[in-house]
Amino acid sequence: MSVISTDPRIFKSSRIETKPARELNTRWLQPVLLQLARIAAALLLPAALLVLWQVAVDKQWMPEQILPAPGLVWQTLLELWESGDLQTHLLISASRVGWSLLIGTTVGLLFGFGMGLSRTVKAYVAPTFDVVAQFPVLGWIPILIIFAGIDEALKISAITIAVVVPVAVNTLKGIANIPRNLFEVAKVYRFTGWQVVFRVVLPSAAPSLFNGLRQAVMQAWLTLVFVELLASSEGIGYLMVWGRQLAQLDLVMVGMLVIGLVGVVLDIALRLIEAHLQRWRHSAF
């Protein structure tokens, strides 16, 4: 944090001495450098962990069969990438997550909008939904195995359940938090039902909707790894189990790294989409 806070001061002092033409330059540079400093600060902890990891390996605090060297993990990552195995597994996992997100988000939005827009639906559905939403996904697995077997259906349905709940809950919350007076204005303008949805509800509930979506993506990945540990012959989760069975813990670590990376990428992508859709909000202020 100290890195970030000292930076602006440097620029302030330099701004006084420079000519107006260069002033523009530094003004443009300032947020970039700030961003860089932020990234550097964020990387400090992982770097420290990496060093600790290497030291732990060098000093043999743990047996090499249990804690592989960072270099080996990196090498395995490269090998898996070059052989194309990593992409294959990742693609399979991604398609499982993709389908589940598609189905889960649709169902979640239906639930959320249904309960948010109609008192009747809410009266009938909400109590049941609240109870069911309390079950953790892991609790669903035994019963899902009985109904869906152990194949793709199990994986997709388990991940879908993990997706539905945050999407529905956040949609409902987003709609419930729309200020009453917006609806009153809509009434004054004699908006139709569709106009209310597209011009009032969607834009105002969007932040909460995206929040739900981001949670859903995170939950989907977590659940994915768990269901792939169960009975699988492919996917990132499977790769990790396989690595453990063959005492190749570097494979497990590669799996963890990839899952972390994909999670970060998805999160950033969703943030960007959200920011893009919400430009109107910034300009309004």
Place this chain on the structure above:
Amino acid sequence: MKRRTFAAAIGAAPLLALNPLRAFAADGKPTTIRISFPGAGTGGRPVQGGSFPGNSHLLRAIDEEFKEDGIKIEWKFFPGAGPALNESFANGLTDFAFGHGDLPLIVGRSTGLKHKILMSSSRGGNSYFVVPAASSAKALVDLKGKRLSTFKGTAQQLTLYRWLDKFGLTEKDFRIISLDADSTLAALSTGDIDGTVRAPFDLEARGVARRIAELKDDPYISTPGSVWVGEEFEKKYPAIVQRLVTRLIKVAYWSTQEANREKQFQLWSTSGTPYLDYKKDWETTADLRNRINPLLDEYYTTSIQRSIEETKKYKLIRREVNFDGWLEPKYLNNALKELKLEDYWPQQDAQGKIKVPGRKRT
């Protein structure tokens, strides 16, 4: 997730360094001997059937041997089978393995685990390819593209691959998922898998599954199991190792007596594997010595060597494994000599044929 797991691992590191379970007393005697089986009974119960090392636990022979010395025997059973045993040994929590399968044994060795092979724990027998009762498959080839299960990382994986190889198929012709014994049973009855290798008798009696092929006494389909001791333990307590090995050979001798056939099947069935499966599977073994044989003979070494080649072929290991400093037959030979059993067991050649027949029973 990665960071948290890693932090937990780092937190655990000092605990491992000061491991209280590495309880070695100073007077040349350990306070405990940790003996591990690469498996457990149904639902994880602490019983291992099907082998003479299993009998040594069921008959409490090893416990008795060291009772007077005040040495406690700690028995460990791993539902995670051979791979879990490797992890336990890597963490310094195991002294002896009582029957490690070929694949996890070789995988462990390839990662640098240091142990000495003392004797063979089991060998031979029949192998059956089983499908759900409702399956229309008549031969392995009918299952192409379907889902088979095996417990990956254990000896079963190589056995399945050998089955496929025998019928001109490869593991790429199927979708092979990893399931443990309990889950395989459940998956067979629900039809979630289309085939697996296991004992069929009880399942057939209950109408759950049926066999579509069987290989009787094929010396190539399975590989002998191994009993080993950790190198550190062996160096420190050679006298203890000798006593344990000698006692184990006594149990092996007991297990080969025809009079004890039924008795040990009864003992084994306490693991949850049905009595019928043992009885039928061993019916073709007229002389129990053909399967209960501790020798490190030509058949043993060539079988393990063949398995090493297979693990390389299927890319299951990344570092070379060879026999240098791996076998330690002196304890076995001493025991055989002491018990006057040198010529008791048959010696098999590289192809599994009996080269030197066992002593005539009197």
